[in-house]
Amino acid sequence: METDFDVQRFEALLDRHGAEPHDWPAPLREHALTLLASSDDAKRLYDEARLLDDTLDTILVDAPRPLGLKTRILANTPQRDPWLDWFTVRVWRPVVLGCLPLAVGFAVGANFADDPADLEDQVLIAFADADTLEALALVEDE
Amino acid sequence: MARVKAQDGDAFAVLVERHLATIHAFNYRLTRDAEDAADLAQETFLRVWSKAATYKPNRVKFTTWLHRIAHNLCIDQHRRRRPVDDVDVDTLDSGEADIEKLPANERLRQAVDRALADLPERQRTALLLCHRRNMSNREAAEVLDISVDALESLLSRARRTLRTTLRAYR
Numbered sequence: 001m002e003t004d005f006d007v008q009r010f011e012a013l014l015d016r017h018g019a020e021p022h023d024w025p026a027p028l029r030e031h032a033l034t035l036l037a038s039s040d041d042a043k044r045l046y047d048e049a050r051l052l053d054d055t056l057d058t059i060l061v062d063a064p065r066p067l068g069l070k071t072r073i074l075a076n077t078p079q080r081d082p083w084l085d086w087f088t089v090r091v092w093r094p095v096v097l098g099c100l101p102l103a104v105g106f107a108v109g110a111n112f113a114d115d116p117a118d119l120e121d122q123v124l125i126a127f128a129d130a131d132t133l134e135a136l137a138l139v140e141d142e
Numbered sequence: 143m144a145r146v147k148a149q150d151g152d153a154f155a156v157l158v159e160r161h162l163a164t165i166h167a168f169n170y171r172l173t174r175d176a177e178d179a180a181d182l183a184q185e186t187f188l189r190v191w192s193k194a195a196t197y198k199p200n201r202v203k204f205t206t207w208l209h210r211i212a213h214n215l216c217i218d219q220h221r222r223r224r225p226v227d228d229v230d231v232d233t234l235d236s237g238e239a240d241i242e243k244l245p246a247n248e249r250l251r252q253a254v255d256r257a258l259a260d261l262p263e264r265q266r267t268a269l270l271l272c273h274r275r276n277m278s279n280r281e282a283a284e285v286l287d288i289s290v291d292a293l294e295s296l297l298s299r300a301r302r303t304l305r306t307t308l309r310a311y312r
Contacts, residue, residue, distance in 0.1 A: 012298065015297065015298035016279070016294040016297055017279075018301075020275070023275050048305055048308065049301070049305070051308060052304055052308055053273070053274070055251055055254045056254070056258075056269075057274070058251055059251060059254060059258060060273060062167040063166070063167070063170040063176040064176070065162065065163060065180075066176065066177075069184070070155075070159060072184060073162070073184045073187045074154070074155055076188060077151070077187075077191050078191075078192075
């Protein structure tokens with residue numbers, strides 16, 4: 001039970017939560033209402049806070065929404081082109097995927113074919129016997 | 143929002159319809175200019191469309207994310223325009239003089255309006271977000287990317303300043 005709920009705390013409550021008792025935190029509401037019923041200072045502060053809220057109501061009126069604003073927003077939204085989506089999914093993507101192995105094969109083939117000396121080395125390594133490979137490995141370790 | 147993430151135009155149209163009024167009103171409260179508010183609302187929703195993939199529903203409510211985008215755009219615009227918006231002291235003086243001739247309630251309204259416009263930006267935004275429980279303090283804190291304590295401190299300072307103005311004109 002809060003026994004030290006004085007006018008200062010009441011004022012702080014009004015400043016933080018406004019003049020509407022429903023908006024006050026539940027644990028403080030009862031103390032605030034009790035004080036409000038018994039204190040002239042609390043009543044004066046409450047009336048002031050209510051007048052402020054009412055005055056703000058007259059100031060914070062909403063401007064009429066310009067006609068066609070929604071249309072303007074939607075018209076300016078970059079839309080995806082359904083035809084482009086269809087083309088990407090049904091044509092472009094399968095073509096790219098289909099060509100990928102072809103491109104890889106072409107690149108590998110071209111690499112081997114470019115330099116006959118490289119091809120010769122590859123063949124030598126591929127058909128070298130175990131002793132030769134071991135000797136090569138020892139040279140690398142050193 | 144899941145459909146908007148998948149760039150579904152129809153779902154985006156529904157989302158715009160559902161939230162446009164709120165965002166336009168929020169922008170208008172921040173900018174005090176209907177045309178700017180509309181332009182910023184458009185930019186906000188275009189940002190939602192283009193950044194939809196980055197939205198994490200398990201981290202933040204959609205409305206909080208939306209208001210955060212709108213708020214950041216308003217701040218950017220304010221920063222870009224600040225040098226142009228320097229107040230002419232002569233105009234300000236004549237405005238004060240005119241206020242004295244108005245009926246008491248209108249004088250009060252204009253004084254609070256001016257005090258609200260003069261509040262530091264974050265205090266003003268905190269108040270606009272939370273006035274009449276438009277948003278809970280926790281949600282507003284998320285929009286401003288600060289703690290609830292920090293948000294309530296902003297609210298406190300804003301309301302105290304406005305109440306001081308109010309006392310002077312009562």
